[in-house]
Amino acid sequence: MTESTERMVRDAGLDPAQVRRVIEDALTEDLGPGFLDVTSVATIPAGQTDTADLVARADGVVAGLAVAAAVFELVGEVTGAGRTVEVSLVAHDGARVARGDVLATVTGPTRLLLTAERTALNLLCRMSGVATHTRAWADALAGTKALVLDTRKTTPGLRALEKYAVRAGGGTNKRMGLHDVAMIKDNHKLAAGGVSAAYRRVREAFPDVPVQVEVDTLAEAVEAVEAGADFLLLDNMTPETLTAVVAAVGDRAELEATGGLTLDVAARYAATGVDFLSVGALTHSSPILDIALDLRTE
Missing domain, CATH: 3.90.1170.20 (Quinolinate phosphoribosyl transferase, N-terminal domain)
Structure with a gap:
């Protein structure tokens, strides 16, 4: 070239x-x-x-x-x-x-x-x-603090190109892969014996790697923050629960709403005060x- x-x-x-x-x-x-x-x-x-x-x-x-x-x-x-x-x-x-x-x-x-x-x-x-799909999400979130995030649900071999397209459309990239950010999800919590145990093990093994924790309830969110997590994935929570988590966690962690989000409810979820909405559809369904x-x- x-x-x-x-x-x-x-x-x-x-x-x-x-x-x-x-x-x-x-x-x-x-x-x-x-x-x-x-x-x-x-x-x-x-x-x-x-x-x-x-x-x-x-x-x-x-x-x-x-x-x-x-x-x-x-x-x-x-x-x-x-x-x-x-x-x-x-x-x-x-x-x-x-x-x-x-x-x-x-x-x-x-x-x-x-x-x-x-x-x-x-x-x-x-x-x-x-990029076109991402811009629709960015427009829907305009006027709120929330940004739209992509995920790893990308076309094999095209991740870097698709994540660049998200940026071009006004979105924000999350992690590139399994190597640059530790993301403790439900199966990790089950295998490790809970939120606190999983977080502690990651921190001991990779002290310099950013850690994100997926939580399903208000109680888990509080437990994760008290364990030291500063980035939470709030999975499949209602706007009411999200609002409660935002109030309980305050500015101790960045908060990401995730799971089944659609454009028609984007503004409602952003209004809860979360920092991010993650949307796998940006790359898997555009x-x-x-x-x-x-x-x-x-």
């Missing part, structure tokens, strides 16, 4: 090497062991060049333009064609776009444009769909934002 695209990828908090691996795997999946697009090779002369536009087919929030650009820039290298595609971005990640808006323009060998098309769109549409590649005919 070009230096400018690599810089945009880094500025998005993504690792260019990881993005390259995702793209190479996706192109390999499309092109097979021979790295061949049989339709484009058969129908398009090798020397033909064209320009095409990436166009929004629906209103939404765009995310992943640098990733899509990298697909077009790498396709010649991956296929062995050795020729390059020039990409000009028109929109920017996080922007609201309308049906018919041109998001980017690509110019280069027509075979390469069409070979890269689906891989670029798969990633761009997916990331933009996550529909794509429809975006197309239109080859110019003039």
Whole structure:
């Protein structure tokens, strides 16, 4: 990928090497062991060049333009064609776009444009769909202290891209994986013998790792805070119970409402005074934002 695209990828908090691996795997999946697009090779002369536009087919929030650009820039290298595609971005990640808006323009060998098309769109549409869904949640929470959080319910191999899309849509990332934050959930509590025992064991084993504790009742929330926890997941609690937890815990811990939340109740849950609402659906159930590649005919 070009230096400018690599810089945009880094500025998005993504690792260019990881993005390259995702793209190479996706192109390999499309092109097979021979790295061949049989339709484009058969129908398009090798020397033909064209320009095409990436166009929004629906209103939404765009995310992943640098990733899509990298697909077009790498396709010649991956296929062995050795020729390059020039990409000009028109929109920017996080922007609201309308049906018919041109998001980017690509110019280069027509075979390469069409070979890269689906891989670029798969990633761009997916990331933009996550960003669009996240923006709806961020808008629903506007005016409250609560922020919307993502979860680990991501597409295998695409976690970094999907979590970036959440950020582009106005959301906040939770942990990236099992390595960077300890999250004591119900099964951990059962295996360890309770909230306090589980918290103590994590603290002894990994004193520098942030610890979050999932609780189901007001009593468990108080127990966890008294054990030392400063971040609680309040699982499947009613707004009334959440309000009681906020009153009991005060500012001793950050509080996250989680479990079965929907947009139509978002404001009600945020009004309880919790700091976060976590929504697995941001990544596991967001529909794509429809975006197309239109080859110019003039």
